[in-house]
Amino acid sequence: MKFSDILGHENVKERLRAMVDDDRLPHALLLQGPAGVGKFAMARALTQYIHCENRHNGDSCGHCPACIQQQSFNHIDTIFSFPVIKGKNREATSDDYITDWKDFLRENPYMDFSRWLAALGNANAQPVMYVEESAALIHKLNFTAHKARYKTVVMWLPERMNSECANKLLKLVEEPYADTVFIMVSNTPQDILPTIYSRTQRIEMKRLPDDTVASYLIDNMGVDPTDAMAVAHLSEGSLIEAMRQVSLGNQQRESLELFMRLMREAYKRDIRALRQWSVDVSALGREGEIAFLTYCERMVRENFIYNLHTQALNYLNRDEAGFSSKFARFITERNVVKLIDELDSAITDIAGNANAKMVLFDLAIKVIMLIKA
Numbered sequence: 001m002k003f004s005d006i007l008g009h010e011n012v013k014e015r016l017r018a019m020v021d022d023d024r025l026p027h028a029l030l031l032q033g034p035a036g037v038g039k040f041a042m043a044r045a046l047t048q049y050i051h052c053e054n055r056h057n058g059d060s061c062g063h064c065p066a067c068i069q070q071q072s073f074n075h076i077d078t079i080f081s082f083p084v085i086k087g088k089n090r091e092a093t094s095d096d097y098i099t100d101w102k103d104f105l106r107e108n109p110y111m112d113f114s115r116w117l118a119a120l121g122n123a124n125a126q127p128v129m130y131v132e133e134s135a136a137l138i139h140k141l142n143f144t145a146h147k148a149r150y151k152t153v154v155m156w157l158p159e160r161m162n163s164e165c166a167n168k169l170l171k172l173v174e175e176p177y178a179d180t181v182f183i184m185v186s187n188t189p190q191d192i193l194p195t196i197y198s199r200t201q202r203i204e205m206k207r208l209p210d211d212t213v214a215s216y217l218i219d220n221m222g223v224d225p226t227d228a229m230a231v232a233h234l235s236e237g238s239l240i241e242a243m244r245q246v247s248l249g250n251q252q253r254e255s256l257e258l259f260m261r262l263m264r265e266a267y268k269r270d271i272r273a274l275r276q277w278s279v280d281v282s283a284l285g286r287e288g289e290i291a292f293l294t295y296c297e298r299m300v301r302e303n304f305i306y307n308l309h310t311q312a313l314n315y316l317n318r319d320e321a322g323f324s325s326k327f328a329r330f331i332t333e334r335n336v337v338k339l340i341d342e343l344d345s346a347i348t349d350i351a352g353n354a355n356a357k358m359v360l361f362d363l364a365i366k367v368i369m370l371i372k373a
């Protein structure tokens with residue numbers, strides 16, 4: 001990760017660069033600010049800049065051995081430390097999860113807490129940094145840097161240290177080894193143990209300006225300029241949130257497309273097209289199929305409401321409303337309950353591992369009968 005890979009925050013980059021260039025890196029640095037603005041990415045870029053053997057133009061080179069090792073998360077003098085979930089009857093440290101962590105970072109250059117929880121397989125967990133984490137860090141830092149001038153510890157969410165962990169770590173932050181730099185990243189610095197917090201040099205990373213986020217979405221995700229500005233504004237300066245909104249929007253468009261195909265081909269009674277439709281939907285995989293069928297249930301309900309002319313209760317987006325203006329009249333008291341029932345049982349069958357193509361094709365045939373005028 002280079003500074004140039006990070007969106008915005010030019011003033012922060014400038015300050016960090018100067019600290020390294022002028023050889024006045026503090027022992028403990030804290031990047032703080034709202035989630036999703038690129039703090040962890042900045043910590044990675046700084047680490048790479050510190051270790052790069054060929055820094056130029058205010059950035060790491062990206063090609064030297066140190067950069068290559070940083071980019072593959074295998075730099076021997078860079079230690080990652082982050083909150084984990086404790087398994088039964090065992091101590092837990094970052095080391096236990098390091099493989100998952102590296103895989104996760106390869107896919108997600110901007111660290112995202114909820115996705116990390118999903119990667120750990122437990123969306124409701126409350127990860128913690130336990131006392132064993134401090135012990136492991138102290139152990140690792142007792143060896144001097146192998147190759148580099150510094151050992152860098154990149155610590156994600158120090159606010160999740162329990163007090164035992166923080167107290168043990170405190171000594172290390174108070175009387176640091178000469179060649180050690182802690183780079184901490186925090187979303188809620190007010191929750192960090194004050195004794196640790198007060199010993200860090202803080203750098204604030206603010207929410208990204210709307211137009212910065214919008215141009216990223218336009219250039220990198222092909223988003224239409226008007227939509228990009230709206231999404232950027234709703235995301236409150238969080239690039240992660242903006243990207244999540246865009247991909248949700250894309251999913252919704254795909255779902256609408258498939259829903260329209262189902263209804264149009266069912267209306268035309270085109271069996272061949274419906275067979276192809278069931279093949280295409282089954283390519284979404286089990287979770288995707290269930291999400292799509294849940295979307296269909298919502299659309300059936302919304303179209304029924306649309307047909308009742310109760311606009312105030314209607315939650316359709318622009319594209320959906322465009323389709324519904326012609327289609328809604330096919331969803332009436334006569335078939336709405338049956339359609340939802342059929343969708344429900346298709347979801348149950350697919351969740352129970354039935355053959356998705358057959359379930360979907362069977363559903364499509366029932367839709368033919370249910371929507372015939």
Ligand SMILES: [Zn+2]
Nearest residue numbers: 052061064067
């Ligand atoms: Zn380099």
